[in-house]
Amino acid sequence: MELEPLPDWVIPPPGGYTADDFLRMRGLPRHTELIDGSLVFVSPQEKWHSRVLTMLTYELDRQAPEGWRAEREMVIRLAKRQAPEPDVLVVTAEAYERTDPSTYYFPEDVVLAVEAVSPESMIRDRDTKPRRYATAGIKHFWRVEDEDGRTVVYVYELDPAGCSYTPTGIYHDRLKVNVPFDIDIDISTIGRRR
Template identity: 75%
Template sequence: MEREALPDWVIPPPGGFTADHFLSMRGLPRHTELIDGSLVFVSPQRKWHSRVINLLWDELDRQAPEDLRVDREMAVKLAKRQVPEPDVLLVTAEAYDREEPATYYLPEDLLLAVEAVSPDSEERDRGTKPAKYAAAGIKHFWRVEEDEGRTVVYVYELDPGTASYVPTGIYHDRLKVTVPFDLDIDLNAVGKRR
């Protein structure tokens, strides 16, 4: 009986994978990320996760100025061994419309990265990924969590002096901010049909 060859990504090279190697791999499960040179696989998501991403994507897209676009679950090549995939991304219209690179964005393309926290991603979404987004110079970061059935958005802005995020607000029922642009989202609408 002949065994099938394992994909090249099953066994990492010494020192881990690089972003360029990762971005050229084929056959990876959907939404695989590269964090610190290691592949991170996503487990099946809860309904809340999908619904909150849909709400934020819809509202950001509806309210964004013409020079900005919204995308979801796209890779961002942050550094040599870092290619996370934010749940929602606010990017420049130029980056959104360009043909290449077609499978990822660069940090300078993003104004905002959003992560909706799942049980299997708590440590990455609360610590690892925000630190990497900040180090790459992405100006805004939102962490979205479910707390006893309510959606909570933690909003952060990059402090250029420390190259780290500082909290600018915690929003429970309504997300109303003026940066990166004037925005008003009813967080109670997660999962409700419009």
């Protein structure tokens, strides 16, 4: 395989990119993230990943109480060198309706961050990103995985004393929780028509 010359922005400056640098950049590949000052590019989504995101976004938005909305694949400006893009977010309605900024959210806007694990994102989704979300104070985090064709959701809640997540449940067929609000999703039907 012959590679084309790389654009200058592929190589981070000394100390890495800041979130402000990242949010000003244009022409980046879709779903590029800034983690620890470096640009992270994602591989093409698999069908399972896309279907999980579609279902969770729809169900979370449908079931969210007034004042909260679900959104798909939007950046959170977490810290100086952190601007990840969760697969699904639940944010305040005020932040959802806000016109500026229109390309990202702040940590205080986010009620829930969800990551659907892909083979190439496994370490980031299981370790790096949850630690960053917890440090930023995002109270709820879900990790969704495909385990031999079966969707499994791992649910976490922020322990404010330690700025880390505590697991509160593992859900295989039906995701039924009462925080951050009452949620009941039949995850066994992902990809099926209703």
